[in-house]
Amino acid sequence: MGQTALGHSKSRPSPQPPGLTRRPPPNFYNLSHHGSHDKIPAMTTFKNSALSNDQLHRFVFDNTPIRGNTVRLKNTYNTALQHVNYPPLLKSALGELMAAAALLAATLKLENGALILQIQGQGPLNLLVVECSASLEMRATAKWQGEITDQSFSELVGNGHFVITLDPKDGGQTYQGIVPIEGDNISEILQNYMQRSEQIETRIWLACDQQSAAGMLLQKLPDLPEHDADAWTRTGFLAETITDDELITLSAETLLTRLFHEEDVRLFDPRNINFRCSCSRKNVSNMLKMLGQAEVDSIIEERGEIEVNCDFCNAGYVFDKVDAEQLFAADIMPPVSKTKH
Ligand SMILES: [Zn+2]
Numbered sequence: 001m002g003q004t005a006l007g008h009s010k011s012r013p014s015p016q017p018p019g020l021t022r023r024p025p026p027n028f029y030n031l032s033h034h035g036s037h038d039k040i041p042a043m044t045t046f047k048n049s050a051l052s053n054d055q056l057h058r059f060v061f062d063n064t065p066i067r068g069n070t071v072r073l074k075n076t077y078n079t080a081l082q083h084v085n086y087p088p089l090l091k092s093a094l095g096e097l098m099a100a101a102a103l104l105a106a107t108l109k110l111e112n113g114a115l116i117l118q119i120q121g122q123g124p125l126n127l128l129v130v131e132c133s134a135s136l137e138m139r140a141t142a143k144w145q146g147e148i149t150d151q152s153f154s155e156l157v158g159n160g161h162f163v164i165t166l167d168p169k170d171g172g173q174t175y176q177g178i179v180p181i182e183g184d185n186i187s188e189i190l191q192n193y194m195q196r197s198e199q200i201e202t203r204i205w206l207a208c209d210q211q212s213a214a215g216m217l218l219q220k221l222p223d224l225p226e227h228d229a230d231a232w233t234r235t236g237f238l239a240e241t242i243t244d245d246e247l248i249t250l251s252a253e254t255l256l257t258r259l260f261h262e263e264d265v266r267l268f269d270p271r272n273i274n275f276r277c278s279c280s281r282k283n284v285s286n287m288l289k290m291l292g293q294a295e296v297d298s299i300i301e302e303r304g305e306i307e308v309n310c311d312f313c314n315a316g317y318v319f320d321k322v323d324a325e326q327l328f329a330a331d332i333m334p335p336v337s338k339t340k341h
Pocket of ligand 1: 277278279312314
């Protein structure tokens with residue numbers, strides 16, 4: 001792939017939001033109180049059709065420090081949300097957050113691991129969470145209370161927080177930034193965050209019609225020379241004319257041509273995006289170990305077995321008495337490095 005235009009940006013350190021602290025990666029498993037094995041789908045239900053919809057395109061404006069990408073999610077979006085009957089407002093918000101996560105993950109040049117975006121609310125909406133891996137595999141879920149009808153986003157989240165996590169997924173250091181939510185929609189929240197924390201000028205447009213989600217991001221790289229001082233203002237102005245419908249329905253080529261036909265835009269080969277949930281029996285085992293033997297034993301005593309459901313894909317993991325015993329027996333064997341692998 002002829003991506004020479006972006007070659008030099010590889011030497012840049014990945015823009016890691018400053019003020020990030022080390023934290024354990026978030027856990028999204030749910031101890032289920034009722035066994036419902038018949039409803040549990042296979043762990044990965046992604047079907048290999050219509051991939052052209054689930055793609056991320058990078059582009060650059062030649063001779064300017066401006067780069068961007070576009071994304072459109074269909075199968076990935078629908079597969080990620082198929083296990084839960086979300087209120088329409090949350091369905092849209094999750095779609096927008098998914099599009100945003102893909103756009104950001106691509107600009108961060110993650111080598112491994114995953115980018116996790118969370119909206120933590122204190123209103124009816126408790127949590128929106130989207131995870132996008134370095135290889136653009138995505139999953140998403142939401143938690144809410146009560147009725148969500150036509151509230152504004154501010155009403156939904158109350159005094160909420162936006163949390164961005166870079167989880168290397170290899171036992172390495174996890175970075176997390178937490179900021180109060182500023183803005184009344186996902187793109188405003190993200191733009192405000194990017195402006196404050198990364199000092200990279202970023203504009204994000206997001207749209208979701210509950211069938212597909214789409215987005216476009218423009219960024220002005222701070223360390224590139226500006227031959228064309230007006231370019232950032234001009235491209236932002238042109239991009240501002242975009243409609244939700246155009247974002248969702250147009251191909252990347254058509255979209256960029258329509259918006260920037262007088263600019264020198266170079267579009268790179270697309271990357272595919274898929275749904276994939278990274279839950280596993282091993283991760284659930286680790287979670288149960290953290291719960292502790294006494295707690296696990298008491299649940300087994302009460303219910304005969306423990307069923308844990310993944311909040312993202314609803315996969316079920318069942319541990320009976322023997323499994324639970326093995327869990328803690330295995331824990332005793334490697335005395336030192338039990339978190340190493
Ligand atoms: Zn899962």
